[in-house]
Amino acid sequence: MKSSDMFEDAKTLMPGGVSSPVRAIRPFPFYTQSARGSRITTIDGPTLIDCCMAYGPLILGHAHPEVMEAILSRVRDGWLYGTPIPLEPQYARLLIDDHPGMEMLRFVSSGSEATMAAIRVARGFTGRPDIVKVEGGFHGAHDGVLVQAGSGATTLGIPDSAGVLADVVSHTRQVPYNDLEALEGLLAGNKTIGAFILEPVLGNIGPVLPDRDYLAGVREITRAHDVLLIFDEVITGYRLGIGGAQNLYGVKPDLTTLGKIIGGGLPIGAFGGRREIMELIAPAGPVYQAGTFSGNPLSLSAGMAAITWLHDHPEIYQRLEDSTRSIGEGTSRKAGSFVRIGSMFKFFFREAPPRNYREAKECDTGRFTSFWSAMLKSGIFLPPSQFETNFISAAHDEQDIATIRSAYQACL
Numbered sequence: 278m279k280s281s282d283m284f285e286d287a288k289t290l291m292p293g294g295v296s297s298p299v300r301a302i303r304p305f306p307f308y309t310q311s312a313r314g315s316r317i318t319t320i321d322g323p324t325l326i327d328c329c330m331a332y333g334p335l336i337l338g339h340a341h342p343e344v345m346e347a348i349l350s351r352v353r354d355g356w357l358y359g360t361p362i363p364l365e366p367q368y369a370r371l372l373i374d375d376h377p378g379m380e381m382l383r384f385v386s387s388g389s390e391a392t393m394a395a396i397r398v399a400r401g402f403t404g405r406p407d408i409v410k411v412e413g414g415f416h417g418a419h420d421g422v423l424v425q426a427g428s429g430a431t432t433l434g435i436p437d438s439a440g441v442l443a444d445v446v447s448h449t450r451q452v453p454y455n456d457l458e459a460l461e462g463l464l465a466g467n468k469t470i471g472a473f474i475l476e477p478v479l480g481n482i483g484p485v486l487p488d489r490d491y492l493a494g495v496r497e498i499t500r501a502h503d504v505l506l507i508f509d510e511v512i513t514g515y516r517l518g519i520g521g522a523q524n525l526y527g528v529k530p531d532l533t534t535l536g537k538i539i540g541g542g543l544p545i546g547a548f549g550g551r552r553e554i555m556e557l558i559a560p561a562g563p564v565y566q567a568g569t570f571s572g573n574p575l576s577l578s579a580g581m582a583a584i585t586w587l588h589d590h591p592e593i594y595q596r597l598e599d600s601t602r603s604i605g606e607g608t609s610r611k612a613g614s615f616v617r618i619g620s621m622f623k624f625f626f627r628e629a630p631p632r633n634y635r636e637a638k639e640c641d642t643g644r645f646t647s648f649w650s651a652m653l654k655s656g657i658f659l660p661p662s663q664f665e666t667n668f669i670s671a672a673h674d675e676q677d678i679a680t681i682r683s684a685y686q687a688c689l
């Protein structure tokens with residue numbers, strides 16, 4: 278069966294034919310047979326250079342041998358016990374030691390779960406009901422963060438999904454990214470706000486990069502108003518380097534959420550932070566949080582192998598940096614703007630790089646779609662949206678980068 282037929286069938290069985298909306302590429306997505314290194318092979322035949330990399334987790338590339346070995350050797354001993362395993366505190370220590378903002382953590386099974394629990398414990402700690410997020414910032418698919426962009430700081434949040442209660446999102450305020458004045462104005466006027474959650478680098482409409490003093494300013498303002506600062510590093514954790522954005526920018530949040538890369542390609546999430554906050558989590562404290570698959574042995578084993586590999590090969594981050602810079606050199610400034618940081622990059626069909634959600638929305642998505650199709654025909658799989666970040670991995674070699682670069686040049 279071909280991908281087109283398979284999708285027709287899938288649409289009768291699953292909403293939109295998919296298990297997560299971004300995969301529903303029109304007219305049909307390709308179905309994957311296998312993947313290795315930088316390459317993904319479709320059931321229709323072609324092998325493509327992958328710049329989607331499962332939307333972020335695979336910084337070592339597909340089917341990395343050391344991660345594979347870790348998974349296989351764990352599997353032989355069984356893969357779920359409902360008890361702690363020795364690897365749990367070992368891996369927790371590694372992650373905590375890497376992140377200045379983490380003194381304790383808890384493992385969960387997805388990034389969404391991590392942000393949901395981080396917000397809950399922030400409310401438990403501060404006793405304040407409201408939170409602030411950044412417009413266009415993405416923190417997963419739970420109710421409290423599904424707020425329509427555009428419902429700004431002065432109005433109460435409006436649900437961004439049917440089925441989400443207006444009552445729930447009325448506790449979620451929003452500010453534009455890179456706007457310290459808006460944040461200060463909001464926090465100064467509201468004693469009901471307990472936490473500010475943000476992606477330090479916007480990864481779900483971008484990358485959209487922070488202005489030079491933005492994150493330091495955010496830290497200063499939140500501290501001055503006794504508001505907890507939550508860095509959602511589900512993408513940036515181990516993507517921008519060991520220790521993520523908090524290490525790169527030298528800003529210490531009160532709480533941190535991780536996911537994606539720390540599972541080595543298997544489902545995972547984690548949230549952590551200051552000890553006095555984390556000790557409120559059950560059973561140590563009154564904030565309830567639990568999960569059957571939390572800290573599951575396979576995800577921990579794969580994650581530990583991946584993060585250990587990164588520790589053993591710190592030079593990889595410079596190579597990834599050089600690679601995306603090289604891809605950017607193949608893009609025309611006339612067509613739009615190329616933005617990159619570490620192994621994240623994107624070409625925006627907008628004259629200047631966007632600084633926030635409103636500016637990102639000005640991109641010409643029609644032109645993006647034509648460009649995306651042309652890239653696919655050239656054998657390169659990009660995430661199918663102007664607003665999803667492209668990723669490369671340690672498995673992309675010089676030849677891959679040269680191919681991506683010349684495809685950009687030609688397709689733009």
Ligand SMILES: *Cc1c(COP(=O)(O)O)cnc(C)c1O
Nearest residue numbers: 387388389415416417509511512
């Ligand atoms: C992917 C992502 C999430 C959600 O993680 P899931 O594992 O998909 O639930 C949360 N925050 C950010 C910044 C993300 O990129």
